[in-house]
Amino acid sequence: MLRRSGKRVKPMKNRVIKVDTLARVEGEGGVFIKISDGKITDVKFRIYEPPRFFEAFLRGRNYSEAPDITARICGICPIAYQMSAVHAIEDAFDVTVGGQLRALRRLIYCGEWIESHVLHVYMLHAPDFLGYEDVLQLAKDKPDVVKTALRMKKIGNELVRIIGGREIHPINVKVGGFYRVPRKKDLLALVDDLQWARDRAVDTAKLVATFEFPDLEQDYEFVALHHPDEYPFNGGRFISTRGLDIAIREYEFHFEERHIPHANALHSVQKGVGAYQVGPLARFNLNFDQLTPIARQVAQDLGALPPIKNPFKSIIVRSIETIYALEEAHRIIEQYEEPDAPAVKIVPQAGIGFGASEAPRGTLYHRYRLDDEGVILDAKIVPPTAQNQPSIESDMRKFVSTHIDMDREQLTWRVEQAIRNYDPCISCATHFVKITWE
Amino acid sequence: MHFLRDALCEDHMGVTNSILVIGVGNEYRSDDGLGILAARELRRRNIPGVVVVEQNGEGAALMDAWEKYDRVIIVDALDCGAASGDVHRLDAASKRIPAHFVHYSSHAFGVVEAIEMARQLHRLPHVLLLYGIEGQQFDVGPGLTDAVLKSMPDMLSSIESELKRMRTLPPEAHN
Numbered sequence: 001m002l003r004r005s006g007k008r009v010k011p012m013k014n015r016v017i018k019v020d021t022l023a024r025v026e027g028e029g030g031v032f033i034k035i036s037d038g039k040i041t042d043v044k045f046r047i048y049e050p051p052r053f054f055e056a057f058l059r060g061r062n063y064s065e066a067p068d069i070t071a072r073i074c075g076i077c078p079i080a081y082q083m084s085a086v087h088a089i090e091d092a093f094d095v096t097v098g099g100q101l102r103a104l105r106r107l108i109y110c111g112e113w114i115e116s117h118v119l120h121v122y123m124l125h126a127p128d129f130l131g132y133e134d135v136l137q138l139a140k141d142k143p144d145v146v147k148t149a150l151r152m153k154k155i156g157n158e159l160v161r162i163i164g165g166r167e168i169h170p171i172n173v174k175v176g177g178f179y180r181v182p183r184k185k186d187l188l189a190l191v192d193d194l195q196w197a198r199d200r201a202v203d204t205a206k207l208v209a210t211f212e213f214p215d216l217e218q219d220y221e222f223v224a225l226h227h228p229d230e231y232p233f234n235g236g237r238f239i240s241t242r243g244l245d246i247a248i249r250e251y252e253f254h255f256e257e258r259h260i261p262h263a264n265a266l267h268s269v270q271k272g273v274g275a276y277q278v279g280p281l282a283r284f285n286l287n288f289d290q291l292t293p294i295a296r297q298v299a300q301d302l303g304a305l306p307p308i309k310n311p312f313k314s315i316i317v318r319s320i321e322t323i324y325a326l327e328e329a330h331r332i333i334e335q336y337e338e339p340d341a342p343a344v345k346i347v348p349q350a351g352i353g354f355g356a357s358e359a360p361r362g363t364l365y366h367r368y369r370l371d372d373e374g375v376i377l378d379a380k381i382v383p384p385t386a387q388n389q390p391s392i393e394s395d396m397r398k399f400v401s402t403h404i405d406m407d408r409e410q411l412t413w414r415v416e417q418a419i420r421n422y423d424p425c426i427s428c429a430t431h432f433v434k435i436t437w438e
Numbered sequence: 439m440h441f442l443r444d445a446l447c448e449d450h451m452g453v454t455n456s457i458l459v460i461g462v463g464n465e466y467r468s469d470d471g472l473g474i475l476a477a478r479e480l481r482r483r484n485i486p487g488v489v490v491v492e493q494n495g496e497g498a499a500l501m502d503a504w505e506k507y508d509r510v511i512i513v514d515a516l517d518c519g520a521a522s523g524d525v526h527r528l529d530a531a532s533k534r535i536p537a538h539f540v541h542y543s544s545h546a547f548g549v550v551e552a553i554e555m556a557r558q559l560h561r562l563p564h565v566l567l568l569y570g571i572e573g574q575q576f577d578v579g580p581g582l583t584d585a586v587l588k589s590m591p592d593m594l595s596s597i598e599s600e601l602k603r604m605r606t607l608p609p610e611a612h613n
Contacts, residue, residue: 054466119547123547123551136551136554136555143559157498157499
């Protein structure tokens with residue numbers, strides 16, 4: 001939808017930073033920071049969460065509808081929603097999808113990471129560091145940079161389109177596998193582009209590592225999926241930088257969602273601990289050894305080694321993960337053999353299933369309870385942004401408190417940037433971004 | 439079944455003498471579903487020489503979608519401060535999107551960004567029209583509000599007439 005801009009209001013004696021949103025949408029995302037007498041008196045990061053609606057919408061539906069319905073929760077990460085959904089439902093039905101079908105799932109996930117990370121790095125985050133108001137100004141100044149980024153992103157779109165059936169709301173993913181599998185020759189046709197894009201992603205990592213990063217580090221507990229042999233996309237175990245190591249089905253024993261009145265949404269916390277962080281930094285810090293050799297080497301050359309705790313440096317990690325996704329996609333395509341059947345047989349049974357996967361912006365957890373005909377009795381969806389909300393608020397509080405005398409335009413811009421560090425899944429929720437001062 | 443039909447339509451890209459209609463939106467966000475529902479209705483009308491696709495408004499994908507077309511119509515819900523139900527038509531190829539339709543997203547690279555980016559990079563189609571209806575509410579949930587529903591037939595007739603007229607003119611004659 002297209003929206004109109006808001007008005008910028010002059011500051012009063014006491015400062016209020018407000019990132020406004022669409023007033024007519026109840027509970028839409030937004031930011032509110034109040035400064036009185038040189039001190040922060042209030043910080044609120046409001047977000048509106050469509051998963052609540054979708055959890056209700058899924059009840060009473062057949063399990064086979066879940067991939068298509070959940071794909072529509074987020075326009076940027078439909079694959080993540082589909083993957084977490086199919087894994088959870090397969091868990092309930094005691095089905096394991098392996099071999100080339102699992103490899104294809106990783107391959108389509110590579111496509112989504114490439115699309116999402118390139119979009120975020122170049123279109124949203126890099127302009128902040130380069131001092132451009134937005135990517136349009138960057139395109140005016142450096143059109144070739146933006147053209148390269150668009151071409152890189154398109155390769156991710158192509159992967160999703162070839163495997164998913166189309167790039168927006170992919171339709172080819174189902175519980176048990178796919179409706180049809182791609183031909184090897186169609187995937188091989190992408191190899192030259194993948195190699196070109198990998199080299200550009202290496203250039204990207206080198207470029208963004210030269211940016212000047214505001215000083216912001218907190219003692220976050222990072223949580224991500226972990227798999228002994230793979231950088232995490234699908235499945236594995238939840239581990240953390242403070243020693244957590246649990247199966248996906250144990251997630252709700254350790255994490256809970258709390259209703260936060262100002263957010264009109266649920267904030268996720270670790271029980272008895274509090275805030276934690278998911279996303280690129282968490283994955284990178286916990287799974288560095290699982291990166292591909294080139295991705296690891298680039299990180300080493302840049303001195304970008306775990307633990308990276310400064311969330312502004314997530315732009316470096318996204319760039320390294322883009323290298324990884326391009327290399328991993330290439331590897332999967334080279335080893336691909338068209339499977340005999342596009343999906344394993346599914347026989348519904350009553351039960352509860354748990355699934356998690358790594359969306360570009362962090363871990364996405366799903367749980368479904370189904371009856372013996374495969375009808376969904378209830379669903380729970382915990383998106384990455386809900387898990388990062390307490391960290392986002394904490395970052396804003398710390399950053400503003402240490403830069404309280406900063407020029408208002410600068411501070412506003414930096415606060416926006418601090419939120420963008422998390423690539424918050426607000427497009428699932430809201431379009432968001434005008435900052436006003438009262 | 440309609441999912442498969444959509445997929446086939448998207449596969450037809452590259453027919454450069456066709457006119458492309460892109461319905462943009464999210465059918466689970468009340469009036470934001472306008473573009474999607476309009477696209478489905480226009481597809482049902484089966485207007486010769488017209489390819490209809492649905493998109494969620496992610497800007498780079500939009501630029502890819504129109505890459506091989508000279509003539510494009512985008513249909514999207516609007517929130518530009520007009521009265522709910524007002525129908526708008528903007529000629530985005532020859533004029534910048536008015537200042538009150540600014541980019542608004544910290545996360546998405548949306549319709550306006552895509553149009554202005556394409557203008558910057560000389561990747562705009564020769565003809566690019568933007569049709570929309572001012573929405574009333576954008577909460578999650580399926581279905582358009584009455585104000586928007588009431589204006590849908592008028593907007594669809596205008597688009598259909600426009601498409602028929604466009605088919606009789608070479609792209610250069612549209613300005």
